[in-house]
Amino acid sequence: MSMSPLDHAKAPSRRAFLGGGGALVVAFSLAPRALAQLAGGGEGGAGPAVIAPDLKGSLKNHPWLDAWIRVDGDGRVTVFTGKVELGQGIRTALIQVAAEELDLPPGAITLVTADTRRTPDEGLTAGSHSMQDSGTAILNAAANVRMLLTNAAAALWRVPAGGLATTGDGHVRGPDGRLAAYGDLAAGLSLHVAAVPDAPLRNPADYRTLGKPLPRVDIPAKLTGGAAYLHDMRLPGMLHARVVRGPAEGTRLVEPDIQAVEAMPGVVKVVRRGAFLAVVAERQWTAIQALRHLQRAAHARVTAPLPAGAATGAPLSGDAVEAVLNTLTPRDIAIEDTRTPTGPAVHTVQARYTRPWISHGSIGPSCALARFQDGEMTIWTHSQGTFDVARVVTELLGLPAEKVHAIHAEGAGCYGQNGADDVAADAAVIAFAVPGRPIRLQWMREQEFGWEPLGPGMVTRLAASLDADNRIVAWRHEVWSNPHNNRPVGAGGVLAGAEVDPPFAAPEGKPIPMPEGDGSRNSNPLYTFANTHVLYHFLKDMPVRVSALRSLGAHLNVFSIESMLDELAAAAGIDPLALRLAHMEDPRARDVMQAMAAGFDWAGRPRGDGRRGCGMAFARYKNLGAYCAVALEVEIDRETGRAWVRRAFAAVDCGQPANPDGVRNQIEGGLIQSLSWTGHEAMAFSPERRAAFDWSGYPILRFQDVPGTIDVRVVDRPGLPFLGTAEAAQGPTAAALANAIADATGVRLRDMPLAPDRLKAALGPV
Amino acid sequence: MTITLTVNGVDHAVDAPPDTPLLYVLRDDLALNGAKYGCGLGQCGACTVHVDGKPVFSCVTPVAAVAGRRVRTVEGLGTVDTPGILQQAFIAEQAAQCGYCISGMIMRAQALLDGVRRPTDAQIRAHMQPNLCRCGTHGRILKAVRRAADMMGGTVPQAVRS
Ligand code: FES
Ligand code: FES
Numbered sequence A: 001m002s003m004s005p006l007d008h009a010k011a012p013s014r015r016a017f018l019g020g021g022g023a024l025v026v027a028f029s030l031a032p033r034a035l036a037q038l039a040g041g042g043e044g045g046a047g048p049a050v051i052a053p054d055l056k057g058s059l060k061n062h063p064w065l066d067a068w069i070r071v072d073g074d075g076r077v078t079v080f081t082g083k084v085e086l087g088q089g090i091r092t093a094l095i096q097v098a099a100e101e102l103d104l105p106p107g108a109i110t111l112v113t114a115d116t117r118r119t120p121d122e123g124l125t126a127g128s129h130s131m132q133d134s135g136t137a138i139l140n141a142a143a144n145v146r147m148l149l150t151n152a153a154a155a156l157w158r159v160p161a162g163g164l165a166t167t168g169d170g171h172v173r174g175p176d177g178r179l180a181a182y183g184d185l186a187a188g189l190s191l192h193v194a195a196v197p198d199a200p201l202r203n204p205a206d207y208r209t210l211g212k213p214l215p216r217v218d219i220p221a222k223l224t225g226g227a228a229y230l231h232d233m234r235l236p237g238m239l240h241a242r243v244v245r246g247p248a249e250g251t252r253l254v255e256p257d258i259q260a261v262e263a264m265p266g267v268v269k270v271v272r273r274g275a276f277l278a279v280v281a282e283r284q285w286t287a288i289q290a291l292r293h294l295q296r297a298a299h300a301r302v303t304a305p306l307p308a309g310a311a312t313g314a315p316l317s318g319d320a321v322e323a324v325l326n327t328l329t330p331r332d333i334a335i336e337d338t339r340t341p342t343g344p345a346v347h348t349v350q351a352r353y354t355r356p357w358i359s360h361g362s363i364g365p366s367c368a369l370a371r372f373q374d375g376e377m378t379i380w381t382h383s384q385g386t387f388d389v390a391r392v393v394t395e396l397l398g399l400p401a402e403k404v405h406a407i408h409a410e411g412a413g414c415y416g417q418n419g420a421d422d423v424a425a426d427a428a429v430i431a432f433a434v435p436g437r438p439i440r441l442q443w444m445r446e447q448e449f450g451w452e453p454l455g456p457g458m459v460t461r462l463a464a465s466l467d468a469d470n471r472i473v474a475w476r477h478e479v480w481s482n483p484h485n486n487r488p489v490g491a492g493g494v495l496a497g498a499e500v501d502p503p504f505a506a507p508e509g510k511p512i513p514m515p516e517g518d519g520s521r522n523s524n525p526l527y528t529f530a531n532t533h534v535l536y537h538f539l540k541d542m543p544v545r546v547s548a549l550r551s552l553g554a555h556l557n558v559f560s561i562e563s564m565l566d567e568l569a570a571a572a573g574i575d576p577l578a579l580r581l582a583h584m585e586d587p588r589a590r591d592v593m594q595a596m597a598a599g600f601d602w603a604g605r606p607r608g609d610g611r612r613g614c615g616m617a618f619a620r621y622k623n624l625g626a627y628c629a630v631a632l633e634v635e636i637d638r639e640t641g642r643a644w645v646r647r648a649f650a651a652v653d654c655g656q657p658a659n660p661d662g663v664r665n666q667i668e669g670g671l672i673q674s675l676s677w678t679g680h681e682a683m684a685f686s687p688e689r690r691a692a693f694d695w696s697g698y699p700i701l702r703f704q705d706v707p708g709t710i711d712v713r714v715v716d717r718p719g720l721p722f723l724g725t726a727e728a729a730q731g732p733t734a735a736a737l738a739n740a741i742a743d744a745t746g747v748r749l750r751d752m753p754l755a756p757d758r759l760k761a762a763l764g765p766v
Numbered sequence B: 001m002t003i004t005l006t007v008n009g010v011d012h013a014v015d016a017p018p019d020t021p022l023l024y025v026l027r028d029d030l031a032l033n034g035a036k037y038g039c040g041l042g043q044c045g046a047c048t049v050h051v052d053g054k055p056v057f058s059c060v061t062p063v064a065a066v067a068g069r070r071v072r073t074v075e076g077l078g079t080v081d082t083p084g085i086l087q088q089a090f091i092a093e094q095a096a097q098c099g100y101c102i103s104g105m106i107m108r109a110q111a112l113l114d115g116v117r118r119p120t121d122a123q124i125r126a127h128m129q130p131n132l133c134r135c136g137t138h139g140r141i142l143k144a145v146r147r148a149a150d151m152m153g154g155t156v157p158q159a160v161r162s
Helices: A007-010 A090-102 A130-157 A180-188 A217-224 A258-262 A286-293 A318-326 A386-397 A422-432 A445-451 A495-499 A555-574 A574-582 A586-600 A661-682 A728-745 A754-764 B022-030 B087-092 B103-115 B121-128 B138-152
Strands: A070-071 A077-080 A111-114 A171-173 A178-182 A239-243 A251-254 A266-271 A276-281 A298-301 A330-337 A343-353 A365-372 A378-380 A404-408 A440-444 A460-465 A472-481 A532-539 A612-620 A628-637 A642-653 A708-716 B001-006 B011-014 B050-051 B055-059 B070-072
Touching: A070 A130, A070 A180, A077 A090, A090 A111, A090 A130, A111 A171, A130 A171, A130 A178, A130 A180, A171 A180, A171 A217, A178 A180, A180 B087, A217 B087, A217 B103, A239 A286, A239 A422, A258 A286, A258 A445, A266 A286, A266 A422, A276 A286, A276 A422, A276 A495, A286 A378, A286 B022, A318 A460, A318 A472, A343 A472, A343 A555, A365 A422, A378 A422, A386 A404, A386 A422, A386 A642, A422 A440, A422 A495, A460 A555, A472 A555, A555 A574, A555 A612, A555 A661, A555 A728, A574 A586, A574 A612, A586 A642, A586 A708, A612 A728, A612 B011, A628 A728, A642 A661, A642 A728, A661 A708, A661 A728, A661 B138, A728 A754, B011 B022, B022 B050, B050 B103, B055 B103, B087 B103, B087 B138, B103 B121, B103 B138, B121 B138
Parallel strands: A077 A111, A239 A440, A378 A404, A472 A532, A642 A708, B001 B070
Antiparallel strands: A070 A077, A171 A178, A239 A276, A251 A298, A266 A276, A330 A532, A343 A460, A365 A378, A365 A440, A460 A472, A612 A628, A628 A642, B001 B011, B050 B055, B050 B070
């Protein structure tokens, strides 16, 4: 059902199928590339050009059915997606979507994920867009194919198509019980036709696969040592490489001892291209030892110094985060500005909230394979932007675009732009210098921490007022942030681009416009407040290398909004959930909050008593993705300041869930990850660089701090459009934690991380 | 230099520098994918395997130190077609997201279940503490270890292969 990376290495390209007997593929359907230079599909860029605006999801960009689905003469079905498996379970969910609308068992479907020569370019796999873009495209493409197959049977039997049905096992059944196999019907049919917008969809009441908790197809191999990851690929003649850099972004080694390394037994080559430096060896351990030898050289900072306020060597205080951002010149972007006459304010609360720079912290340092053979570069990458990797390498090495082929293979979870794009470019530069030999390059742990783009530090300032009837009569939200999307679309976006000679200029940071937003994401409340003013102070200059981290600005914006609502409720002495419901008109948002309230027993919750307390929060991701409400019960150790979550409950509405267990897995994971970010994490800086290089310098949540219980209720919405889920828990969990701590202790923590030492200090002597 | 080690019951003679971490010998010389490189520092557990029944970080264990000893990796517990009890339990709980940490989690858990028949939840948490997961799969991992312990203790029937 799923292809291992090694299968990909052997698989013929899509073009090789041209003219293949019996197959429906007539020609590979590439959409125009007019706008393809822009990263799309989830981080707000334009992405691939829209050529069929009437169609849904990525069919808008790729309307031809054979770009998505191939039915072979023997009835086997291959489905193509431009999205990739990141551990979010998308492979299984997309197979379910295709199986449902083709009316086939899921086991009959082979899914091919992003490959620049085989699949549609759907931009990035990011921004919780995969179900909306690719799921919707495959749903409708499959419905089109089922319609064509049914029509073909009707023509064959000379009966009206209305009397025919599919059987669920690859056949069309006639009114008299006659059966025709999909494979036979497909043999006489071309799928090189554009989808129609109104192909009938199956009735959700008849679903056989969609909405069922199908076990994930990728999990068994991952638990048994199967070749499940890019890291597990072993190509014939493969060499191991390590890229050689200073300890952290902004630094370079000074005169590393290259001669000594070239003389080391087992070292095949030292690759230099401008300031780019890498070692290639027969054995991985040799490459690592060569790297360690080169790293003994001194290093120097080669870019602008870090702002003085950052260089504390310790996690930054909220004041320090703000001091750093205050050194940058903002461009002000109005997000929302409404004026409504109201009664006078009775309670007004003002507060500043901050988040430090956060690492993606992938458990597996980034890895890539590259092979340059016969003038053609092939790159296996776990980047979220497979097509962008090809574009980056094309520009970086000056190769013709048609000579660069990028293929996705799975990596460790990335949660945004970690080192994946950089390491793919690094591997290509190395492979270019060692033609004919596949190169496997994995970054070291300290390189991942030292060089990957971080999630940006951010500050918000909010002011809000209640009138005598507990109505919110004024709401002001200002947010200061760097751009969150610096995903590379050309050579200037990757580390190697700045190292080769001549270097490629780094592109200027740009904001993502609303409604998706970046630093502004979710800064506009979904609630109905009078006199709402939301302002984004966009800071284009980046003193620290930053890019997308799961949920972008929504993490701090939702934290801020949902903390402020509790601060207002506390000022007025009203229930936090009641305050939210009183200002929420969206019925699905209300349902999710009420599902949370029922599942958590909000009404019967233990009230804050100094040691125990509860908090809740809600957001609809980007105000257009999944709805998510989270409630937490915490237990405080006043001696240490530790806040342990005894009990967590989340309710989520993501439209029609493709796989409810997959949704639960994502929400549980997002909840735990957000507890780690919010409660524990901050990158530290020394005067000249980042100061955390391993898990002792950058601790994340471990088992002892995992919540006692986590329950997720998925609200079923049969047949409603898919809404992205993967990032929905990040913001609500963060605020629910602060709110629970405040309920338990009366102490309001506004600066992340809400760490034990900070809570202990705020609590004062025991 | 040639070093002989026993991996999952099979003897192997590998020609590797004696200071090579066991992790790279397993992955590159023996083509075993289970143990993963996570940190190389003994801080994350992605590389966890057993040596003579004890969990070790293979990334900081020189291959020379395991010469003549019994090494067990996740491949030794079962296969895709015949998964071992812990692997069955992880599948039943769908206890993986990216899954990169999971082989190490399973080997860590196996060491507990090899020694303790009926571990308490607190014992499971304490035992799993050295291993990191970034996807937040911890809740399901704990449930899977609990389920495996119950399966081994006979409280829950072993899953028939799905
Ligand atoms: S890779 Fe061995 S402990 Fe992290
Ligand atoms: S499942 Fe991804 S790191 Fe644990």
